[in-house]
Amino acid sequence: MKKDIDWKNLGFGYIKTDYRFISNYKDGKWDEGTISTDDTVTMSECACVLQYAQTCFEGLKAYTTVDNKLVCFRPDLNAERMMQSCERLEMPVYPKEKFIEAVIKTVKANEDFVPPYGTGATLYIRPYMFGSNAVIGVKPANEYQFRIFTTPVGPYFKGGAKAITIRVPDFDRAAPLGTGHVKAGLNYAMSLHAIVDAHKQGYDENLYLDSATRTKIEETGGANIIFVTKDNKIVTPKSKTILPSITRRSLMYVAQHYLNLEVEEREIFYPEIKEFKECALCGTAAVLSPVGKIVNHGDETVFNYENETGEITAKLYDTLTGIQMGRIEAPEGWIQEIK
Numbered sequence: 621m622k623k624d625i626d627w628k629n630l631g632f633g634y635i636k637t638d639y640r641f642i643s644n645y646k647d648g649k650w651d652e653g654t655i656s657t658d659d660t661v662t663m664s665e666c667a668c669v670l671q672y673a674q675t676c677f678e679g680l681k682a683y684t685t686v687d688n689k690l691v692c693f694r695p696d697l698n699a700e701r702m703m704q705s706c707e708r709l710e711m712p713v714y715p716k717e718k719f720i721e722a723v724i725k726t727v728k729a730n731e732d733f734v735p736p737y738g739t740g741a742t743l744y745i746r747p748y749m750f751g752s753n754a755v756i757g758v759k760p761a762n763e764y765q766f767r768i769f770t771t772p773v774g775p776y777f778k779g780g781a782k783a784i785t786i787r788v789p790d791f792d793r794a795a796p797l798g799t800g801h802v803k804a805g806l807n808y809a810m811s812l813h814a815i816v817d818a819h820k821q822g823y824d825e826n827l828y829l830d831s832a833t834r835t836k837i838e839e840t841g842g843a844n845i846i847f848v849t850k851d852n853k854i855v856t857p858k859s860k861t862i863l864p865s866i867t868r869r870s871l872m873y874v875a876q877h878y879l880n881l882e883v884e885e886r887e888i889f890y891p892e893i894k895e896f897k898e899c900a901l902c903g904t905a906a907v908l909s910p911v912g913k914i915v916n917h918g919d920e921t922v923f924n925y926e927n928e929t930g931e932i933t934a935k936l937y938d939t940l941t942g943i944q945m946g947r948i949e950a951p952e953g954w955i956q957e958i959k
């Protein structure tokens with residue numbers, strides 16, 4: 621039986637669900653892993669994750685489709701990206717097939733928390749890993765825990781489909797040869813001050829520039845960015861220091877193959893944003909959130925939409941969510957059936 625939750629009014633917050641997946645790494649190997657009701661973690665006060673932030677994570681969603689199936693979207697790509705994060709952080713990789721299996725098991729166990737079709741809500745899935753044994757000299761742990769929890773969520777940005785306002789902060793996100801391309805917890809720790817400050821100043825998110833030259837558009841704290849040109853081309857930044865968003869990669873495919881639009885992944889120098897007619901943030905959490913204004917220290921770029929979102933943005937949104945919710949046929953391998 622579905623839980624008694626007001627699905628339509630969910631925000632993007634944590635609600636404890638009944639089960640989570642836990643697997644431990646010790647003596648050079650992962651154990652089988654198990655589903656547990658224990659939502660707490662106990663470890664050494666000197667655990668590598670607590671002292672040196674040796675942790676990475678993933679985020680994906682489970683959906684109830686129009687024909688009442690339970691599915692998730694491209695978990696293989698999350699598994700692969702987590703492997704890349706682990707390699708960069710000297711952590712053991714969690715094998716791809718076992719990752720997908722664990723996602724399926726965790727969602728199935730929490731089936732009653734998967735929001736029903738048509739509510740606008742979804743089940744957010746959070747796989748993560750951390751170094752758990754005591755490490756005081758700076759070196760990687762040799763024991764790790766891989767866990768997956770789930771939580772039902774609504775829209776990431778307050779106000780739902782309303783176009784958001786973002787600003788260019790006085791902080792950088794990722795160093796040229798740093799960790800911007802992986803989903804390391806440390807990338808988010810350093811963004812907290814910038815996001816608190818952005819909210820204080822009335823902005824929804826920070827739009828980071830490349831830290832080497834501060835001339836090119838990168839991404840926001842929790843999402844990639846796309847633009848639409850006046851002749852309906854989709855343009856997105858190409859950079860080695862942004863997270864390779866699965867949503868962005870999927871949207872570029874959808875634009876090309878479902879909507880017959882041209883797509884370009886390339887460097888975008890700041891002044892060019894004035895030439896674009898639409899802008900949106902994309903990610904698992906953000907889905908595709910229209911941007912209405914970008915503020916860069918007194919310089920404002922405004923995108924004017926008739927209904928709070930751009931025409932092409934709306935088409936991309938409808939097609940992507942249509943694929944995720946089973947209303948539109950998906951490309952081969954995009955939809956993982958759970959039940």
Ligand SMILES: Cc1ncc(COP(=O)(O)O)c(C=O)c1O
Nearest residue numbers: 842843844863865866867903904
């Ligand atoms: C910094 C950052 N960029 C982009 C994304 C979007 O990635 P994805 O579409 O794989 O969720 C995320 C996470 O959602 C993120 O944290």
